[in-house]
Amino acid sequence: MNTRTLPVALVQERDHGDTDANLAVIEQRVAEAAAAGARLVLLQELHNGAYFCQHEAVSEFDRAEPIPGPSSERLSALAARHRVVLVGSLFERRAPGLYHNTAVVFDSDGRFAGRYRKMHIPDDPGFYEKFYFTPGDLGFTPIDTTIGRLGVLVCWDQWYPEAARLMALAGAELLLYPTAIGWDPSEAADENARQRAAWLTSHAGHAVANGLPVLSCNRIGLEPSPLGSAGIDFWGSSHVLGPQGEVLAMAGTDHPELLLAEIDLGRSESVRRIWPFLRDRRIDAYHDLLKRYRD
Amino acid sequence: MNTRTLPVALVQERDHGDTDANLAVIEQRVAEAAAAGARLVLLQELHNGAYFCQHEAVSEFDRAEPIPGPSSERLSALAARHRVVLVGSLFERRAPGLYHNTAVVFDSDGRFAGRYRKMHIPDDPGFYEKFYFTPGDLGFTPIDTTIGRLGVLVCWDQWYPEAARLMALAGAELLLYPTAIGWDPSEAADENARQRAAWLTSHAGHAVANGLPVLSCNRIGLEPSPLGSAGIDFWGSSHVLGPQGEVLAMAGTDHPELLLAEIDLGRSESVRRIWPFLRDRRIDAYHDLLKRYRD
Numbered sequence: 001m002n003t004r005t006l007p008v009a010l011v012q013e014r015d016h017g018d019t020d021a022n023l024a025v026i027e028q029r030v031a032e033a034a035a036a037g038a039r040l041v042l043l044q045e046l047h048n049g050a051y052f053c054q055h056e057a058v059s060e061f062d063r064a065e066p067i068p069g070p071s072s073e074r075l076s077a078l079a080a081r082h083r084v085v086l087v088g089s090l091f092e093r094r095a096p097g098l099y100h101n102t103a104v105v106f107d108s109d110g111r112f113a114g115r116y117r118k119m120h121i122p123d124d125p126g127f128y129e130k131f132y133f134t135p136g137d138l139g140f141t142p143i144d145t146t147i148g149r150l151g152v153l154v155c156w157d158q159w160y161p162e163a164a165r166l167m168a169l170a171g172a173e174l175l176l177y178p179t180a181i182g183w184d185p186s187e188a189a190d191e192n193a194r195q196r197a198a199w200l201t202s203h204a205g206h207a208v209a210n211g212l213p214v215l216s217c218n219r220i221g222l223e224p225s226p227l228g229s230a231g232i233d234f235w236g237s238s239h240v241l242g243p244q245g246e247v248l249a250m251a252g253t254d255h256p257e258l259l260l261a262e263i264d265l266g267r268s269e270s271v272r273r274i275w276p277f278l279r280d281r282r283i284d285a286y287h288d289l290l291k292r293y294r295d
Numbered sequence: 296m297n298t299r300t301l302p303v304a305l306v307q308e309r310d311h312g313d314t315d316a317n318l319a320v321i322e323q324r325v326a327e328a329a330a331a332g333a334r335l336v337l338l339q340e341l342h343n344g345a346y347f348c349q350h351e352a353v354s355e356f357d358r359a360e361p362i363p364g365p366s367s368e369r370l371s372a373l374a375a376r377h378r379v380v381l382v383g384s385l386f387e388r389r390a391p392g393l394y395h396n397t398a399v400v401f402d403s404d405g406r407f408a409g410r411y412r413k414m415h416i417p418d419d420p421g422f423y424e425k426f427y428f429t430p431g432d433l434g435f436t437p438i439d440t441t442i443g444r445l446g447v448l449v450c451w452d453q454w455y456p457e458a459a460r461l462m463a464l465a466g467a468e469l470l471l472y473p474t475a476i477g478w479d480p481s482e483a484a485d486e487n488a489r490q491r492a493a494w495l496t497s498h499a500g501h502a503v504a505n506g507l508p509v510l511s512c513n514r515i516g517l518e519p520s521p522l523g524s525a526g527i528d529f530w531g532s533s534h535v536l537g538p539q540g541e542v543l544a545m546a547g548t549d550h551p552e553l554l555l556a557e558i559d560l561g562r563s564e565s566v567r568r569i570w571p572f573l574r575d576r577r578i579d580a581y582h583d584l585l586k587r588y589r590d
Contacts, residue, residue: 120575139580159572161456161504162581170589198503198539205500208493209456244493277454280415281587285434286457289584292576294465 004266006147008040009033010259011047012238012251014221019048019063023074029258034082036260039108039147042217044238045089045155045180046101051219051234055226056131064093067115072104080110085145087152089178091132092117101133103152103178105143114143118154119163126184126225126232129156140166148173148265151212155179158199158216162289164206168278173265175206177216182234185222196235196253204245211272213248213263214241220256243271299561301442303335304328305554306342307533307546309516314343314358318369324553329377331555334403334442337512339533340384340450340475341396346514346529350521351426359388362410367399375405380440382447384473386427387412396428398447398473400438409438413449414458421479421520421527424451435461443468443560446507450474453494453511457584459501463573468560470501472511477529480517491530491548499540506567508543508558509536515551538566 011029016022026043033041046052048071052060065071071090079086085108092102092115101118117136121129140163142149151172157163158177167175181199183192207214219234238251240261249261272278288294306324311317321338328336341347343366347355360366366385374381380403387397387410396413412431416424435458437444446467452458453472462470476494478487502509514529533546535556544556567573583589 119577119580122575124569124571135577140583156575159504159570160576161460161500162576162584165456166581166583166589169583169586194539194541197541201496201499201540202503204496205456205504208497209454209500244489245496246489246492274419275454276419278588280417280451281455281457282414282430283585283587285414286461286585288435288461288464289457290578290581291464292578293573294461 006039006263006265007037008042008215008240008261008263009036009038010042010215010217010238010240010251012044012217012220012236012257012259013047014219014256015050015223019071022048023071027078030078030082030084030086032258033260034084038084038260040085040087042087042176042215043089043178044217044219045178046091047089048091051180051223051232053129053132054126054223054232056128057226060132061099064091064099067092067102067104068112072112075104076106076110076112079106079108083108085147087150087176087178089154098134099132100136101129101154103154105145105150105152107145108147113145116141116143116152116154118157120156120160122156126229140170142167142170142172151175153177155181158202161206161209164210168210168212172212173268174263175210175212175214177203177214179216179218180234181218182232185230185233196237200237200239203239204241207241207243207245209277211243211268211275211277213243213268220254243268301334301558301560302332303337303510303535303556303558304331304333305337305510305512305533305535305546307339307512307515307531307552307554308342309514309551310345310518314366317343318366322373325373325377325379325381327553328555329379333379333555335380335382337382337471337510338384338473339512339514340473341386342384343386346475346518346527348424348427349421349518349527351423352521355427356394359386359394362387362397362399363407367407370399371401371405371407374401374403378403380442382445382471382473384449393429394427395431396424396449398449400440400445400447402440403442408440411436411438411447411449413452415451415455417451421524435465437462437465437467446470448472450476453497456501456504459505463505463507467507468563469558470505470507470509472498472509474511474513475529476513477527480525480528491532495532495534498534499536502536502538502540504572506538506563506570506572508538508563515549538563
């Protein structure tokens with residue numbers, strides 16, 4: 001059984017204004033993470049700038065970059081410099097008029113280990129992602145690195161047990177989610193509390209159902225709306241969960257934070273031995289999961 | 296939108312020794328539930344007797360009954376007498392040598408509304424269910440009643456997001472789980488705390504992923520092992536959750552309890568409007584959910 005302990009770090013940050021400023025802060029945080037012993041660093045969703053999906057504007061496509069491109073090269077160099085596996089989140093320009101919300105993974109020698117294009121794309125007031133992001137076409141495929149097989153997903157994917165399960169079935173050893181989720185400041189406090197709790201529950205549910213650790217790195221801070229509404233108050237709460245959904249580390253809701261944790265990779269198999277859920281799946285009776293609705 | 300409020304009751308009980316004694320207590324509790332206004336009553340898994348799956352003994356098959364049969368007739372009469380929809384859990388004798396762990400639903404006029412045969416069957420030390428129960432062959436099909444379409448599942452099913460999703464896709468308005476889960480008294484306290492928390496997380500995760508209320512009725516009390524080991528200390532904690540996984544009511548861990556709650560059935564659609572997860576499922580990319588493993 002796997003008895004490795006994996007030190008990890010999550011960089012929960014606010015927006016610092018532009019790509020260069022944000023990457024400069026990330027470079028500083030990754031240096032701190034590596035100095036603290038981290039071997040895997042997870043960044044938040046679309047860490048290069050503001051969460052621009054609060055409105056629909058064609059000029060925002062200027063933020064997109066090819067992969068490889070300037071930002072991916074900088075992340076690659078950062079991973080190599082500090083000998084960490086680095087998981088970033090970029091606005092990918094694949095072709096003129098074809099863009100994705102793409103997670104990128106660099107191994108600890110700086111090698112590009114792989115990309116994941118966000119499969120489930122949200123669209124609701126303040127999160128107009130369907131305008132910007134073509135749904136991913138790479139499927140739910142984990143990415144192999146020297147520290148393990150990573151099940152990298154992105155934000156809205158977090159609500160889909162199907163995504164987590166497919167990563168687990170493909171041998172993912174960790175589930176990782178760069179996210180950008182927050183409160184509507186004009187919403188009632190009890191509703192906002194329920195939303196954050198539901199988000200934590202959803203991540204923990206994937207850990208339990210699959211017997212895997214879950215890492216989620218979320219943005220922090222209030223970002224104003226270009227449309228003049230209340231904006232989004234990103235709730236942070238970045239977290240590392242063990243394979244029973246237990247909280248190993250959790251960041252706060254109101255400030256940037258470098259969240260450190262140690263994951264015992266051997267616990268996943270221990271947990272799966274006492275709760276062997278994968279053994280008993282009724283794959284003969286799941287066919288209707290491929291339907292939109294059973295009507 | 297559905298604006299109904301549904302008062303529900305869960306009967307969390309210890310084993311009272313034999314079928315007649317257990318059903319007599321259930322009859323009293325259902326009377327109390329109806330007097331308190333409940334229109335739906337959920338019983339715990341295998342409520343007619345001890346949790347006999349702590350060992351493998353052919354004599355235990357004597358507990359099984361056909362459906363319809365004496366216990367189902369008694370539950371039917373009970374539902375009619377108090378005008379409640381009643382969800383029970385019986386050891387079904389389908390044929391000599393063919394038995395199921397079966398949930399039964401009676402409408403408020405006593406009519407047999409339908410059955411669900413437990414699809415996922417566990418087997419681990421103290422829970423030797425694969426010896427007793429043939430895996431269900433009725434699929435994940437909700438049961439229609441006058442108070443709504445019920446997604447009835449049983450215990451081990453609770454760990455499978457697939458089961459909850461299939462019920463939701465078939466139009467279930469509530470997810471209901473009779474359960475029998477507890478602590479090994481010889482296990483470490485921290486592990487036992489994680490197990491109970493993971494169980495609650497799993498139920499809440501289904502609520503969130505599907506935007507549906509979840510009702511889980513669990514056994515309570517220490518039942519000794521026929522094999523001389525420490526037995527099972529059923530942890531109760533029966534609960535009613537709203538469609539964001541929020542706790543509407545929860546029973547304690549150490550005593551029988553009639554748990555009452557009111558469910559706002561209109562909230563499910565409100566929650567699904569702000570978080571339209573069903574809209575964005577990638578059914579084009581879920582095919583491998585039908586595989587045992589993606590290797």
